[in-house]
Amino acid sequence: MVVAPGTDPQSEGSSLRIANVTKDFPASENPESRQLALKDVSFSVAPGELVSLVGPSGCGKSTLLRLIAGLADPTSGQLWMGEELVTGPSARRGLVFQDPSLFPWLTVRRNIQAGLVARGVLQEKRNEVDEFVRLVGLEGFADSFPHHLSGGMAQRAALARALINHPMVLLLDEPLGALDAFTRMRLQDEVLRLWEARGTTMLLVTHDIDEAIYMSDRILIMTARPGQIEHCLDVPLPRPRQRNSSEFLNLRSEILELLHLAGAPSKSSSTRVPSREASPQPRRQADDLAPSK
Numbered sequence: 001m002v003v004a005p006g007t008d009p010q011s012e013g014s015s016l017r018i019a020n021v022t023k024d025f026p027a028s029e030n031p032e033s034r035q036l037a038l039k040d041v042s043f044s045v046a047p048g049e050l051v052s053l054v055g056p057s058g059c060g061k062s063t064l065l066r067l068i069a070g071l072a073d074p075t076s077g078q079l080w081m082g083e084e085l086v087t088g089p090s091a092r093r094g095l096v097f098q099d100p101s102l103f104p105w106l107t108v109r110r111n112i113q114a115g116l117v118a119r120g121v122l123q124e125k126r127n128e129v130d131e132f133v134r135l136v137g138l139e140g141f142a143d144s145f146p147h148h149l150s151g152g153m154a155q156r157a158a159l160a161r162a163l164i165n166h167p168m169v170l171l172l173d174e175p176l177g178a179l180d181a182f183t184r185m186r187l188q189d190e191v192l193r194l195w196e197a198r199g200t201t202m203l204l205v206t207h208d209i210d211e212a213i214y215m216s217d218r219i220l221i222m223t224a225r226p227g228q229i230e231h232c233l234d235v236p237l238p239r240p241r242q243r244n245s246s247e248f249l250n251l252r253s254e255i256l257e258l259l260h261l262a263g264a265p266s267k268s269s270s271t272r273v274p275s276r277e278a279s280p281q282p283r284r285q286a287d288d289l290a291p292s293k
């Protein structure tokens with residue numbers, strides 16, 4: 001087997017290396033021509049690292065996750081998980097979507113064990129099912145069906161279904177995007193708890209800048225289509241992170257500037273001094289920086 005450089009076989013999570021990956025598709029208006037989704041994308045993720053991908057809609061973030069998952073092939077370039085060249089799907093690479101995609105005719109327990117059934121290892125690993133039900137806090141709902149669950153609970157079940165296969169890399173495609181703001185923040189803490197407990201390498205696609213800063217070791221910012229990695233930002237904030245700290249908000253402002261989403265001051269604001277009553281207070285400023293949906 002060819003060995004990729006920079007691998008660490010002692011780590012619980014695996015490294016990822018994306019090397020000069022390009023992906024195109026037939027153009028919808030002219031199937032004989034090709035449309036670039038990704039162009040010459042290169043980056044690496046260390047074992048056990050949590051990295052976020054941020055960029056405009058349609059820039060190829062989800063396409064990139066599908067390539068890493070082995071659900072599609074790159075037009076050119078290579079993808080490595082540790083020493084292993086990605087050539088197809090593997091239980092060592094888990095994928096969680098925005099929609100939990102639970103089987104509606106199966107209980108929570110049977111949904112979680114579905115991967116074990118597919119791999120033919122349920123008998124020897126059956127004892128792990130209840131362990132993972134407890135791990136995601138669904139002890140009282142193991143025999144419930146998906147339509148009895150809230151959105152947050154369903155996503156917990158989807159996370160358990162992915163984690164029970166002990167993936168070395170977990171790919172998260174906007175897994176919390178459909179949840180309300182409060183549930184989303186609680187689930188962010190849950191994902192971080194699972195990440196810290198298991199040491200799994202995680203690559204998170206998100207449109208929520210606050211979520212990326214709150215959760216990630218690093219943030220990769222992509223360009224519009226064809227997607228490329230334009231910036232790589234370290235997140236040097238200690239955990240647990242404070243969403244209203246000056247360091248958090250400064251980093252948020254920096255990312256908005258890089259994405260050209262910071263907006264521009266109005267002409268009137270540069271010439272008119274607001275009264276004391278009209279002056280925005282620090283609390284209001286923090287509110288204005290809440291994640292947009």
